[in-house]
Amino acid sequence: MNMERDFKLGVKFARELDGKDELKSYRERFYLGEDELYFDGNSLGACSKDAEESLLEMLEIWKKNKILMWNIEDGKYFKYPQYLGSLFVPLVNADANELTVTNSVTINIHQALATFYKPTKERYKILVDELNFPTDIHATISQILLQGLDPEEVLISVKSRDGKNIEEEDIIAAMQDDVAIALLPAVMYRSAQLLDMERITKAGHEKGILVGWDLSHSIGSVPHDFKKVDPDFAMWCTYKHVSAGPGSNAVLYINKKHFGMTPGLAGWHGNKKETQFLLDHKHTPGPDADAWLTGTPNMFSMAPIEGILKLINKAGIENIRKKSLLLTDYFIFLIENRLEKYGYKNGTLEDHKRRGGHIALEHDEAYRISLALKEKNVIPDFREPNVIRIAPVALYTSFEDVYKVVDILEEIMLEKSYERFSAERMLVV
Numbered sequence: 043m044n045m046e047r048d049f050k051l052g053v054k055f056a057r058e059l060d061g062k063d064e065l066k067s068y069r070e071r072f073y074l075g076e077d078e079l080y081f082d083g084n085s086l087g088a089c090s091k092d093a094e095e096s097l098l099e100m101l102e103i104w105k106k107n108k109i110l111m112w113n114i115e116d117g118k119y120f121k122y123p124q125y126l127g128s129l130f131v132p133l134v135n136a137d138a139n140e141l142t143v144t145n146s147v148t149i150n151i152h153q154a155l156a157t158f159y160k161p162t163k164e165r166y167k168i169l170v171d172e173l174n175f176p177t178d179i180h181a182t183i184s185q186i187l188l189q190g191l192d193p194e195e196v197l198i199s200v201k202s203r204d205g206k207n208i209e210e211e212d213i214i215a216a217m218q219d220d221v222a223i224a225l226l227p228a229v230m231y232r233s234a235q236l237l238d239m240e241r242i243t244k245a246g247h248e249k250g251i252l253v254g255w256d257l258s259h260s261i262g263s264v265p266h267d268f269k270k271v272d273p274d275f276a277m278w279c280t281y282k283h284v285s286a287g288p289g290s291n292a293v294l295y296i297n298k299k300h301f302g303m304t305p306g307l308a309g310w311h312g313n314k315k316e317t318q319f320l321l322d323h324k325h326t327p328g329p330d331a332d333a334w335l336t337g338t339p340n341m342f343s344m345a346p347i348e349g350i351l352k353l354i355n356k357a358g359i360e361n362i363r364k365k366s367l368l369l370t371d372y373f374i375f376l377i378e379n380r381l382e383k384y385g386y387k388n389g390t391l392e393d394h395k396r397r398g399g400h401i402a403l404e405h406d407e408a409y410r411i412s413l414a415l416k417e418k419n420v421i422p423d424f425r426e427p428n429v430i431r432i433a434p435v436a437l438y439t440s441f442e443d444v445y446k447v448v449d450i451l452e453e454i455m456l457e458k459s460y461e462r463f464s465a466e467r468m469l470v471v
């Protein structure tokens with residue numbers, strides 16, 4: 043399947059691909075170390091000059107305007123959550139007022155479930171999958187407990203057949219009449235499997251189930267089409283492929299068909315803008331996704347989103363996806379042709395329709411190899427039990443970077459340098 047691309051071994055070919063790369067100039071916008079190969083952009087994207095500039099600009103705005111900052115530029119900063127939300131329109135094809143930037147992914151899951159989870163005797167279960175990121179499950183269990191229900195009875199977790207991927211048929215088969223809500227990740231954080239969101243959402247809706255998606259691992263590398271998928275709600279972080287900085291705020295999407303519902307977690311910034319400053323104790327929710335806002339927006343954790351999203355939109359999410367797939371195809375080709383003899387294995391599905399933006403490189407010694415990589419100035423990340431995640435983020439990774447990391451992965455095996463490290467886990471890996 044990679045052969046159709048006609049990849050070749052050797053650095054010359056990597057340079058040829060770089061030569062043809064229409065996004066190569068974007069790399070200059072990012073702060074990358076001289077001899078460093080950064081492949082952990084799916085945990086924390088690299089800082090760009092664009093994100094830096096919009097953050098510094100926010101400081102200037104505060105310095106100059108103080109409280110008046112909320113009113114300048116036609117209320118841009120007062121309406122900043124939705125303004126930033128609108129910058130995600132090209133990435134997900136939703137209406138601008140269905141998107142708002144607020145809180146963290148975890149809190150947005152709480153918010154969505156607090157709003158949409160209304161268990162009845164007949165319909166009270168929540169469907170998740172066993173490979174999702176833990177915080178999604180923690181939040182879901184809290185919400186079940188807050189309803190006075192027993193998670194053992196209520197939570198259905200779809201099992202993986204191979205420990206890496208979840209079959210869509212298995213999700214659909216679990217969509218029984220007692221399921222109220224399904225909450226699923228678009229891309230699996232470990233294996234990079236991309237689910238068929240449209241098919242699953244449609245199947246859920248046919249069963250009367252509300253379907254919500256966590257896009258944390260796909261946003262910024264995989265384009266989405268919410269007009270087609272028609273999710274009920276969604277959320278995602280902005281610090282992974284989007285690269286808006288550590289702890290930058292998350293996005294919450296509420297399908298416009300749910301506008302007018304009472305938000306589960308109310309706060310004064312979710313009140314209608316026109317009457318917010320009447321400071322009435324009666325909460326009057328806004329007419330759109332902003333109704334789900336809570337407290338004062340975290341302006342400094344939001345500002346970098348403005349700079350980086352403008353850069354992403356200039357590059358175009360379709361172009362980013364095209365390059366991202368070529369980078370990961372090329373990497374898979376090199377794994378298969380150069381690294382398998384050392385015990386490395388590609389753990390990511392090859393079908394483009396089923397693959398996100400990173401590669402799960404498997405090896406029995408993955409943990410110690412990931413430490414040996416760091417010693418050689420390569421930053422990957424490790425996920426239990428045997429996965430090195432390599433994310434070649436399209437805006438700042440070159441084909442030669444991928445070539446170099448393969449060289450280094452080979453070198454580590456030839457030198458056996460990983461053997462010098464202890465297999466005991468560190469706090470953050």
Ligand SMILES: *Cc1c(COP(=O)(O)O)cnc(C)c1O
Pocket residue numbers: 146147148149174175177178227231256258259279292
């Ligand atoms: C990264 C990630 C999160 C992170 O949640 P925060 O509240 O931002 O810490 C949640 N869910 C998934 C699926 C993720 O990949």
